[in-house]
Amino acid sequence: MERSADARPEPPASDLDAALSAQPAATAVVSTAETLSGVPRPRAAAPDWRGHLTTLLFVGPLLVVMLAFLIVPAFAVLVGAFRFDGVDGAAGGWTLQHIRDLAQPQYVTGLKNSIFLSGTSAIIGTVVGGLLAYAVLGEGGPAWLRAPLVAFSGVAANFAGVPLALAFVATLGTTGIVTRLLSVIGLDLNRSGFSLFNFSGLLVVYLYFQIPLMVILIAPALEGLRREWREAAENLGATAGQFWRHIGLPILAPSLLASAVLLFGNAFSAYATAYALTSGNLALLPLQIGAVLSGNVISDPHLGQALALLVIAVMALTMAIYSVLERAGSKWRK
Secondary structure (H helix, E strand, O other), rough: OOOOOHHHHOOOHHHHHHHHHHHHHHHHHHHHHHHOOOOOOOOOOOHHHHHHHHHHHHHHHHHHHHHHHHHHHHHHHHOOEEEEOHHHHOOOOEOOOOHHHOOHHHHHHHHHHHHHHHHHHHHHHHHHHHHHHHHHHHOOOOOHHHHHHHHHHHHHHOOOOOHHHHHHHHHHOOOOOHHHHHHOOOOOOHHHHHOOOOOHHHHHHHHHHHHHHHHHHHHHHHOOOOOOHHHHHOOOOHHHHHHHHHHOOOOOOHHHHHHHHHHHHHOOOOOOOHHHOOOOOOOOOOHHHHHHHOOOOOOOOOHHHHHHHHHHHHHHHHHHHHHHHHHHHHHOOO
């Protein structure tokens, strides 16, 4: 039986709309015809105002906090670093003298000490924290220890400032508990040259929160290291060393470097712990900023803002490098 011409299947409505949208003249003709015939066209879906309102309720307070405690202070530091005060309360002007003052020897020494202390604690924290995370959270690690390690790392990584300094004074101070116990067995920390109140002591205290932070940062990368890759390498005859040299470490390298950079920035901006232990006597850039801003003898707010601008620049560079490396390392976890 022969089919009639009217029995041909009609194209889908979506195809017709797409074809008409690609031809403005045809769309105008159809719109005019529908208007004359009185047939209303389907309207576009109304915007989801409830969804936007819910998002604004949750994100809005965060934006206000960022504006009040991050953006506005950073802008004030940026402007203040290039201003000077007039005489007897008169309005000042613009100057580059505070930026030139950053080249003074004491501030160069403070910057070097801050970089050395932050870099050393970041390297040790990356190595020790990375090995600890792999031993517990990696393949074959003790399952019963994973949850306690993650919980302790979350607490210890945020335990800093004056409470951490007081805890170490009671533990490794001149009359601390561990110091006394070690002296009983013949190991005198005070005579060995170790002091909690100099560079070596500050490094030990920094490692207390740097190592747990490294465990938290590297845990997602270790979870993304798939077991199939090791099995495939073993089936091809690769040893454990060859697997880590050619597969494991190249995959983890961006995440390890990103974590090290973040540890560096975390130590570089630390202030309360270093001040509580050294009373500002150690030449570190954050301590010098505090001394210039609130010092009773030498007080120069604009110079302090110039030093703070240097810290902001270092932190911004650190975050930019971290973002690039973290993006490179996250592609293996997809």
